[in-house]
Amino acid sequence: MRRPSADRPAGRSSGTGRTPRPRADQPEQLGFAGMPERLFVCTPSKLGAYEDCPRRYRYSYVDRPAPPKGPPWAHNSLGASVHTALKNWYALPVDRRRPEALAGLLKGTWVRDGYRDDAQEREAFRRALSWLEAYVDTLDPATEPVGVERVVAVKTAVLAFNGRTDRIDARPGPDGPELVIVDYKTGRSGLDADDARGSQALALYAYAAERVFRRPCRRVELHHLPTGTVAAHEHTVESLARQVGRAEDTARDIMSAERAVADGTDPDDAFPAVPGVRCGWCDYRRVCPTGAQLPGREPWSAMERPPEPTAES
Numbered sequence: 001m002r003r004p005s006a007d008r009p010a011g012r013s014s015g016t017g018r019t020p021r022p023r024a025d026q027p028e029q030l031g032f033a034g035m036p037e038r039l040f041v042c043t044p045s046k047l048g049a050y051e052d053c054p055r056r057y058r059y060s061y062v063d064r065p066a067p068p069k070g071p072p073w074a075h076n077s078l079g080a081s082v083h084t085a086l087k088n089w090y091a092l093p094v095d096r097r098r099p100e101a102l103a104g105l106l107k108g109t110w111v112r113d114g115y116r117d118d119a120q121e122r123e124a125f126r127r128a129l130s131w132l133e134a135y136v137d138t139l140d141p142a143t144e145p146v147g148v149e150r151v152v153a154v155k156t157a158v159l160a161f162n163g164r165t166d167r168i169d170a171r172p173g174p175d176g177p178e179l180v181i182v183d184y185k186t187g188r189s190g191l192d193a194d195d196a197r198g199s200q201a202l203a204l205y206a207y208a209a210e211r212v213f214r215r216p217c218r219r220v221e222l223h224h225l226p227t228g229t230v231a232a233h234e235h236t237v238e239s240l241a242r243q244v245g246r247a248e249d250t251a252r253d254i255m256s257a258e259r260a261v262a263d264g265t266d267p268d269d270a271f272p273a274v275p276g277v278r279c280g281w282c283d284y285r286r287v288c289p290t291g292a293q294l295p296g297r298e299p300w301s302a303m304e305r306p307p308e309p310t311a312e313s
């Protein structure tokens with residue numbers, strides 16, 4: 001879906017003074033009747049960036065050189081630290097997957113960026129460690145996931161999708177083992193079944209995992225570590241197909257916008273800004289003429305107040 005530009009009348013130059021290098025700068029494919037269209041190579045975050053705000057997509061994936069990002073966010077550091085600690089917990093031999101190992105694992109993976117000061121960082125470390133201890137208490141150390149931070153990939157008529165899952169479990173199903181997509185969440189707000197159902201990323205992971213492992217994969221779960229809750233959804237073949245179709249529609253919109261820029265359309269019109277609450281948390285707020293007019297957040301703000309929760313973050 002194309003959205004109207006929100007920050008300026010049509011026809012003016014880019015707000016950052018940058019002209020994105022259109023993809024036509026890449027070696028051009030010569031077309032002929034019946035030739036299949038180039039597949040759109042994507043990840044969940046690439047699709048999500050465009051769906052949230054085409055301008056943010058442009059800053060991230062089209063403009064070259066890319067505009068400078070703002071400083072790192074403390075909540076991203078916290079999330080990355082917890083994810084890597086869990087990944088490394090599964091890399092331990094089974095007899096060492098014990099709660100006592102967690103402090104060392106977290107220390108070894110701790111990302112320090114974005115915190116207001118040492119006291120806030122120490123408090124975040126304590127909080128993360130308590131989440132991890134409570135979480136691994138719910139896990140059977142002897143159960144090996146099918147994949148940990150495993151990349152799954154699939155092609156459709158439009159997409160060449162790839163994405164890194166947090167974890168893929170195998171659980172008994174009525175007709176044998178079935179795969180479950182597990183996604184860890186560390187935001188301070190809880191998530192519910194609607195978030196699991198609506199997550200395009202989880203659905204695409206499930207769709208891809210089913211094809212990579214040739215086993216049914218319909219269940220998706222959001223594991224919210226701060227509250228110890230699990231939000232789950234059982235997809236059907238039809239609901240997964242709908243999510244894939246939605247992703248393909250987004251990919252078509254992106255390719256159409258990129259073609260328009262290559263054909264001379266002003267990049268600000270092809271990739272309109274869609275301002276909202278998320279602008280305060282956007283890496284490109286300082287270079288975005290629309291976002292710059294809206295209040296920004298400090299890199300550590302989410303440590304005091306949570307960002308708007310989304311199932312994709």
Ligand code: SF4
Pocket residue numbers: 053055056059273274275276278279282283284285288289290291292
């Ligand atoms: S600041 Fe807001 S409008 Fe600008 S790119 Fe970011 S999300 Fe889009």
